[in-house]
Amino acid sequence: MSTTNATSTGNDSHGDGHHDVSYLHPKGPLWVTLWDWATTIDHKKIGVMYMFATTFMFFLGGVFALAVRAELFMPTQVNEAGEIVGQLFANNIYNRMFTLHGVVMVFLFIIPAIPAAFGNFLLPLMLGAKDVAFPRLNLLSWYVYLLGAGVAIIALLGGGIDTGWTFYTPYSITGTEMHRQVFLMTMGAFILGFSSIFTGLNFVVTVHKLRAPGMGWFDMPLFVWAIYATSLIQVLATPVLGITVLLLAIEQAFHVGIFDPALGGDPVLFMHFFWFYSHPAVYIMILPGMGIMSELIAVHARKRIFGYKAIAFSSLGIAAVSFIVWGHHLFTAQTAMANAIFSALTFFVAIPSAIKVFNWVATLYKSGIVFNTPMLYALGFMFTFTIGGVTGLFLATIATDINLHDTYFVVAHFHYVMMGGAGIALFGGMHHWWPKMFGKMYNEKAGIAGFIFVFIGFNTTFFIQFLMGSQGMPRRYATYVPEFTIYHQISTVGSWLLLIGFLIHLFNFIASLRNGKPAPRNPWGGLTLEWTTDAPPIEHNFHHEPVIHHGPYDFEDVVPPFCDEKDYPLPAPLKPSDKKH
Amino acid sequence: MNFLNPIMSSLATTAPIASNADLNFLERMFLSAQSSEYAGSHDFVFMVIMWLSIVFFLLVMGPFTYFVIKYRRKPGVAIQRSVSHNTPLELAWSIIPLLLLCVLFFMGFEVFISGQIAPANAETINVRAKKWNWNFAYDNGALTDEYTEYVATDVPVFAIPAGKPIRLVMDSEDVIHSLYVPDFRKKIDIFPNRYSTMWFEASHAGERHYVFCAEYCGDQHSQMMAILDVLSPEAYDQWKLDNVVSIGDMYPPDAGEFLFRSQGCNACHSIDPAKSASTGPPWWGIWGRTEALEGGGQVTVDENYVRESIYTPAAQVVLGYPNQMNSYQGLIDPDGINAIIAFMKTLSDEGQANYEAEKAAWQAAKDAAEAEEQATEQ
Numbered sequence: 001m002s003t004t005n006a007t008s009t010g011n012d013s014h015g016d017g018h019h020d021v022s023y024l025h026p027k028g029p030l031w032v033t034l035w036d037w038a039t040t041i042d043h044k045k046i047g048v049m050y051m052f053a054t055t056f057m058f059f060l061g062g063v064f065a066l067a068v069r070a071e072l073f074m075p076t077q078v079n080e081a082g083e084i085v086g087q088l089f090a091n092n093i094y095n096r097m098f099t100l101h102g103v104v105m106v107f108l109f110i111i112p113a114i115p116a117a118f119g120n121f122l123l124p125l126m127l128g129a130k131d132v133a134f135p136r137l138n139l140l141s142w143y144v145y146l147l148g149a150g151v152a153i154i155a156l157l158g159g160g161i162d163t164g165w166t167f168y169t170p171y172s173i174t175g176t177e178m179h180r181q182v183f184l185m186t187m188g189a190f191i192l193g194f195s196s197i198f199t200g201l202n203f204v205v206t207v208h209k210l211r212a213p214g215m216g217w218f219d220m221p222l223f224v225w226a227i228y229a230t231s232l233i234q235v236l237a238t239p240v241l242g243i244t245v246l247l248l249a250i251e252q253a254f255h256v257g258i259f260d261p262a263l264g265g266d267p268v269l270f271m272h273f274f275w276f277y278s279h280p281a282v283y284i285m286i287l288p289g290m291g292i293m294s295e296l297i298a299v300h301a302r303k304r305i306f307g308y309k310a311i312a313f314s315s316l317g318i319a320a321v322s323f324i325v326w327g328h329h330l331f332t333a334q335t336a337m338a339n340a341i342f343s344a345l346t347f348f349v350a351i352p353s354a355i356k357v358f359n360w361v362a363t364l365y366k367s368g369i370v371f372n373t374p375m376l377y378a379l380g381f382m383f384t385f386t387i388g389g390v391t392g393l394f395l396a397t398i399a400t401d402i403n404l405h406d407t408y409f410v411v412a413h414f415h416y417v418m419m420g421g422a423g424i425a426l427f428g429g430m431h432h433w434w435p436k437m438f439g440k441m442y443n444e445k446a447g448i449a450g451f452i453f454v455f456i457g458f459n460t461t462f463f464i465q466f467l468m469g470s471q472g473m474p475r476r477y478a479t480y481v482p483e484f485t486i487y488h489q490i491s492t493v494g495s496w497l498l499l500i501g502f503l504i505h506l507f508n509f510i511a512s513l514r515n516g517k518p519a520p521r522n523p524w525g526g527l528t529l530e531w532t533t534d535a536p537p538i539e540h541n542f543h544h545e546p547v548i549h550h551g552p553y554d555f556e557d558v559v560p561p562f563c564d565e566k567d568y569p570l571p572a573p574l575k576p577s578d579k580k581h
Numbered sequence: 582m583n584f585l586n587p588i589m590s591s592l593a594t595t596a597p598i599a600s601n602a603d604l605n606f607l608e609r610m611f612l613s614a615q616s617s618e619y620a621g622s623h624d625f626v627f628m629v630i631m632w633l634s635i636v637f638f639l640l641v642m643g644p645f646t647y648f649v650i651k652y653r654r655k656p657g658v659a660i661q662r663s664v665s666h667n668t669p670l671e672l673a674w675s676i677i678p679l680l681l682l683c684v685l686f687f688m689g690f691e692v693f694i695s696g697q698i699a700p701a702n703a704e705t706i707n708v709r710a711k712k713w714n715w716n717f718a719y720d721n722g723a724l725t726d727e728y729t730e731y732v733a734t735d736v737p738v739f740a741i742p743a744g745k746p747i748r749l750v751m752d753s754e755d756v757i758h759s760l761y762v763p764d765f766r767k768k769i770d771i772f773p774n775r776y777s778t779m780w781f782e783a784s785h786a787g788e789r790h791y792v793f794c795a796e797y798c799g800d801q802h803s804q805m806m807a808i809l810d811v812l813s814p815e816a817y818d819q820w821k822l823d824n825v826v827s828i829g830d831m832y833p834p835d836a837g838e839f840l841f842r843s844q845g846c847n848a849c850h851s852i853d854p855a856k857s858a859s860t861g862p863p864w865w866g867i868w869g870r871t872e873a874l875e876g877g878g879q880v881t882v883d884e885n886y887v888r889e890s891i892y893t894p895a896a897q898v899v900l901g902y903p904n905q906m907n908s909y910q911g912l913i914d915p916d917g918i919n920a921i922i923a924f925m926k927t928l929s930d931e932g933q934a935n936y937e938a939e940k941a942a943w944q945a946a947k948d949a950a951e952a953e954e955q956a957t958e959q
Binding site: 366569 | 631
């Protein structure tokens with residue numbers, strides 16, 4: 001048995017008269033419990049609230065995605081009788097729907113989903129801390145998120161914004177009623193930005209100051225490294241979003257030409273400002289997913305992660321390079337010189353991502369893989385993320401990007417990275433930590449069935465979009481020339497498979513909450529600290545402050561805490577002559 | 582253009598859009614017709630990246646699949662020890678891809694730069710983009726009069742020569758647009774506050790190519806299209822001569838109809854009695870109609886209302902059609918407005934019934950006047 005699990009088992013007392021209860025234990029009648037949750041400074045409760053909020057946003061954004069795909073099932077055509085056929089929604093409704101899909105998924109789902117939900121829940125547990133460094137700031141960032149989400153949704157549903165999630169000027173500031181809503185929407189993004197900054201700041205300080213005794217930087221789980229890199233980007237990049245919104249406000253209020261060509265401003269400047277934030281934001285979305293991947297692969301393959309330091313530093317490398325590649329979104333808009341510089345820099349970001357993939361593959365060598373839902377998601381990630389990665393090469397190369405820019409090739413690429421990368425890692429992580437979060441097991445067969453639908457549905461929906469995109473199908477089209485019909489139909493059928501997969505997961509989780517089997521403390525045999533505490537964890541996380549005596553992935557030398565040695569036999573120790581270090 | 586379904590009907594009814602049937606299987610999956618020399622060099626880079634991606638993908642997925650199959654966990658069996666770090670390996674899989682990426686960068690940069698500067702003998706065509714219409718103005722004053730019906734609008738067909746470089750000098754009337762010709766592999770954003778240029782040289786006479794707007798620009802973005810019709814250089818020169826239009830010499834309703842299409846009114850206003858376009862009020866039966874206005878009140882469509890709506894569209898907006906129109910001040914002169922009014926008057930059952938007779942009368946009067954003029958000259 002490991003020395004970390006020297007804590008007593010069960011919900012017993014410390015001998016100080018205080019009884020340890022699960023953080024989910026109701027505080028009293030319903031309204032008392034609700035008030036307790038609403039005013040909680042417990043990172044676990046805040047993380048769980050984020051999880052429910054972002055899951056709601058995911059389904060909201062998903063409904064609009066399904067509507068977009070449904071509209072594109074048939075091209076709009078005029079039949080021989082002169083009637084318009086094949087059109088479910090008028091163009092202006094379609095344009096609002098793809099905008100809603102983009103804004104909700106980017107700002108309300110994927111940016112907060114992993115860092116704020118999983119980061120909040122797991123970071124202090126993995127570090128062996130009682131809470132994050134600033135628990136009250138954490139609660140504030142939750143309410144700022146709610147406020148920002150509320151403002152954004154009022155703007156989106158109230159006026160109907162049809163600009164796409166990029167809000168390019170001058171289209172977004174043309175003085176019609178509809179476009180005044182854009183300002184409200186960008187205010188929502190501004191507020192959400194502060195939530196992001198607060199959370200990032202909190203996590204950076206937590207990682208620096210609250211690691212358990214004995215935990216050096218290289219004893220931290222790789223998920224923590226990834227969240228740490230993400231938090232640095234959040235703190236440094238998000239203020240630019242705020243500056244952009246302020247400049248928009250100044251332009252509107254005082255008629256100073258900044259972005260509006262009618263006032264002498266420059267729309268290309270807006271593109272630069274927008275992507276100076278939004279490109280690093282792409283890595284806010286994917287880095288935490290990579291962190292989850294490292295945990296899933298190591299635990300479910302029961303193998304020390306290959307190249308720990310390479311993976312840890314590649315997270316920081318990605319964070320650093322993410323700030324200097326924004327111009328690759330502007331290859332059709334900026335000067336040839338700027339194109340050359342940004343293209344060259346963009347290729348550098350491919351390297352740390354590739355390093356991670358190679359190390360994950362190498363980790364599987366001589367490992368022991370189980371095919372449960374979290375691991376299937378991790379393996380699926382390797383497939384989809386690699387496709388997302390190599391198709392990025394077409395977009396970093398200037399000549400080919402000029403052709404592919406603003407086509408479905410780009411749409412397919414970023415869905416392979418965002419949904420096939422961050423999204424799939426998120427669903428894997430959700431199954432992985434679900435037993436710890438709620439103390440209930442989910443049904444494994446249903447989980448696997450959900451994965452199969454999601455994986456096949458995802459690839460059906462998006463792979464075909466590479467083909468139609470590079471053949472010239474532009475994005476954000478409410479209808480299309482008839483040549484592309486079959487491609488769109490395959491893609492739309494894929495979106496229905498995705499829906500089935502997500503509904504299976506949703507019902508599986510609901511069933512688990514209602515009558516799932518009680519979860520053991522360490523169902524997967526993990527070695528990181530969150531598995532040493534109760535499932536669900538007690539309110540202050542650990543019965544005693546944990547002390548670190550082994551690394552997070554020392555599966556070859558340590559039987560995981562609360563696991564039976566029969567199930568986790570250790571390999572024979574190396575002979576002294578075999579030892580290299 | 583289509584790899585899965587090559588015989589599906591194409592938009593251009595008079596001549597089909599260029600086909601990619603001469604490309605190999607993998608190219609046909611991913612690329613449209615290759616219709617310029619630049620497209621050929623682009624496709625070479627594209628296929629280099631494609632093969633590199635396939636090899637890289639297999640290099641990752643091969644060992645991955647092997648490990649996943651081979652190293653399944655067996656109950657009660659200890660997992661073997663193995664190294665968890667190997668510096669030479671880490672360096673190898675960092676540096677080798679980096680070198681390959683340097684090669685990719687240079688290939689992409691070289692082809693991009695080769696397509697930047699137009700040859701000195703290139704012919705310039707001025708392109709005006711606006712919501713939601715393309716307008717090509719040729720150097721001799723020619724404008725197109727050919728349109729293809731598409732959804733609820735008409736798509737202009739512009740002639741370009743084969744084997745001669747063409748340089749487009751483009752700006753936008755309103756928001757950002759982007760001119761994209763997939764078959765030439767070229768695209769550039771078009772801004773309201775500067776000129777963007779692009780050049781290309783079409784390879785094959787007799788082909789037609791789609792022009793798409795690739796930067797989202799509002800309601801009719803997906804219908805903001807044009808078709809390029811590649812002619813032999815001789816046919817192109819003749820086309821330009823034939824298409825020099827003098828609006829003043831045309832029968833006024835015909836001149837109005839010409840402006841209706843060339844100025845892009847057709848993107849939002851329908852003239853078909855059966856259809857009503859969603860963006861602007863339909864023009865069928867518009868003359869003399871009483872329209873309810875946004876904010877109360879009503880207006881009868883007469884000369885002054887038409888003139889006001891073209892020059893200051895936001896002044897009196899018809900209820901149910903939120904204003905999306907920009908002023909045409911400086912684009913359509915008063916003679917043009919008169920022509921459009923004359924055109925509007927023909928857009929009713931009665932107007933259509935009288936059209937032929939009135940045009941014949943106008944033509945007869947014009948011919949008589951010309952004959953008299955010639956007679957006096959002699």
